Amino acid sequence: MVEADDDHLESLLSQLNDQQRVAVEHDLNPLLIVAGAGTGKTTTLAHRVAWLIATGVDPRRIMLLTFTRRAANEMLRRVEAILSGLDHHADRTGRKRPGRGVWGGTFHSISARMLRKYGNALGLDSQFTILDRTDSEDLLQLLRIDMNLADSKKRFPLKGTCLDIYSRCMNSQRRLEEVLQFDFPWCAEYQDELKGLFRAFVDRKELQGVLDYDDLLVFWRALLDSDTGAEMIRSQFDAVLIDEYQDTNVLQSSILQLLSPEGQGVTVVGDDAQSIYSFRAATVRNILDFPQDFPNTTIVALEQNYRSTQPILEMTNRVISMAPERFEKNLWSDREQGPRPIIVESDNEDVQTDYLISQILEHRENGVPLNRQAVLFRASHHSLPLEIELGHRDIPFAKYGGLKFIETAHAKDLLSFLRIAENPRDEVAVMRVLTMLPGIGRKKGAQLMEMSKGQSDITAGWKDFKPPAATRDHWPLFIALIQSLSLKRSDDEPMSGQLKLVRRFYKPILESKYDNLRARENDLDQLERISDRYVNRASFLTDLALEPPTSMMELKDQTQDADEECLVLSTIHSSKGLEWDVVYLLQAIEGCLPSEMALRSGDDLEEERRLFYVALTRAKHWLYVGCPRRYFTRNNSFPGGRNVSVRKSRFLSDSVLECCEIINADLEIDADDLESYRSTGIDSRSIRDGLKNRWL
Secondary structure, X not given: OOOOOHHHHHHHHOOOOHHHHHHHOOOOOOEEEEEOOOOOHHHHHHHHHHHHHHOOOOHHHEEEEEOOHHHHHHHHHHHHHHHOOOOOOOOOOOOOOOOOOOEEEEHHHHHHHHHHHHHHHHOOOOOOEEEOHHHHHHHHHHHHHHOOOOOHHHOOOXXXXXXHHHHXXXXXXXXXXXXXXXXXXXXXXXXXXXXXXXXXXHHHHHHHOEEEHHHHHHHHHHHHHOHHHHHHHHOOOOEEEEOOHHHOEHHXXXXXXXXXXXXXXXXXXXXXXXXXXXXXXXOOHHHHOHHHHOOOOEEEEEOEOOOOOHHHHHHHHHXXXXXXXXXXXXXXXXXXXXXXXXXXXXXXXXXXXXXXHHHHHHHHHOOOOHHHEEEEEOOHHHHHHHHHHHHHOOOOXXXXXXXXXXXXXHHHHHHHHHHHHHOOOOHHHHHHHHXXXXXXXXXXXXXXXXXXXXOOXXXXXXXXXXXXXXOOOOHHHHHHHHHHHHHOOOOOOOHHHHHHHHHHHHHHHHHHHOOOHHHHHHHHHHHHHHHOOOOOHHXXXXXXXXXXXXXXXXXXXXXHOOOOOOEEEEEHHHHOOOOEEEEEEOOOEOEEOOEHHHHHOHHHHHHHHHHHHHHHOOEEEEEEEEEEOEEEEOOOOOOOOEEEEOOEOOOOOHHHHOOOEEEEHHHHOOHHHHHHHHOOOOOOOOHHHHHHHOOO
16 A cells, blocks of 8 residues: 655644644554544544555545444545545555445444345354344234233233333343343333343344344344454454444444454444433443553543633533543634523523524524424423424424334335345244234234245245235235345346336335325335335345435435524523534423433433533524523422423532523513514434343
């Protein structure tokens, strides 16, 4: 690999600040970049990858792990742009694509790629298909029914809760007893039944040749834990870089330690102050303990903030300084001027709502469009009074969340046909397709699955089946479709052609089964357009399972589209990584932020502090923090179903409040103003055995 000369390297570094340069130029010893909010984390990591390539590391020997495909693609795009000025730089084939070949993607997508390539060392069929969360829930539901655990009298945990428990055990690498005791105490009485259910779950997945999200990581770790697999994979990479390391779980951290036991070539980037996903089994201990896991670690803190004004940073620095364990950093900005954060005190939520809407409209009149303003909250229901009032005033808003369209019933229907063709043992897909046919219910579907068991051609087991009258017209067309799809295993038929075949058969079912047909057809059109990028069915299904797109624009796109001027409403968790000119934080009061549920342990309380910090650091210019003195709740801890008196959040200590301007919204809006504001509006527009042994 040709290395860049000194002039080119200096050019590569010229746009970086001193702290960023130190991180980018670091050698191949373990490196922890503690990147405060808004300090150019993505820029630094992209330049780090570019630096490694420019100084001689083959891009094909670099692994870059992120938490979304969007993040990986953006990072690699930046790497290419950074290196594009190095005219002499080409890969070994002579092509002027200096960043091409980096193994970039999510933990799960890289794992799937590894297992398809090396999984036979574990006895894994490379043709496995991947269950998304909904599929895994459906399989657990089938097992709940088979094992008589779905009897409503027993109040056994529902399928989603069962999957949450199973996934928490896998990702935290803790025993079921411990997970039930500390995370799901209301399910502890069903420990023995859950063990039986999870053993059956592992068995059924093996029988069907499928892996779920957790299996991808478990099998990758097992591969690295084997002598053969460890040697094959470790020898393939000189550098491993991980983004958002504070969001990793124990299983992911163990994968890193097996990839590079001494930490050679390892770079991780993250911020302990933004670790807020423990409900997904992420643990802040991974980033805090990184220097102990890799004793030769160099720590570089990025402190220059490019997002917020200094008055906002003064507040956020004081909030996080109260954390008992953290990496020291003090964020600062060249943008020293700006309004102080505003604490909005009010008698109740209604007054808070009226004041915030008045500020939203005033900022809009002063040139800040709605899509550059965001209202953030700890829990989704906290925004309901505001949503109602926004609707009354015809102020358009978009609340981030909802189903990814790939999780909608009609999209899953369509993809199930392809999944059967790819893997006829996929019981969830087979049952879904059979029961969407008129005249076939779950009982008849189970009989048909039994008839086809062990058949490589699933339709061969059904040759003696006599369809009921309601199914008769559909059955021969259905069989012909499955047979036709099963023959298309090579690259001879574009994926969009296969989807067209399925849609032709599925159209009358869609029309009879669902309402709102136009929206559903639009979703399927979008799915078909996505499929145009693929010539391989397995990669199409894998990508959709691991990183599905949504039917709406991604929030970041949505908030930057001038033609879609909608106020953004978002949970704090969903806002991470984004920024707005104006941020309004609702219910910064005890019981809401911190959540009452978080008061059970010190660790939970500290995560609430970090969540508060994340919310504050989304703001660029203006920050409003709502603190109503009375709050309507049905929570059992309060005299439920009425307004109760509440206190400001404990995170708004006296030292924090010294950085803020405090406004009494009761005095800001009088009775005449209320009516005026409310009339104002805008136009709307073996590993298997090991897994089974966990449940003994």
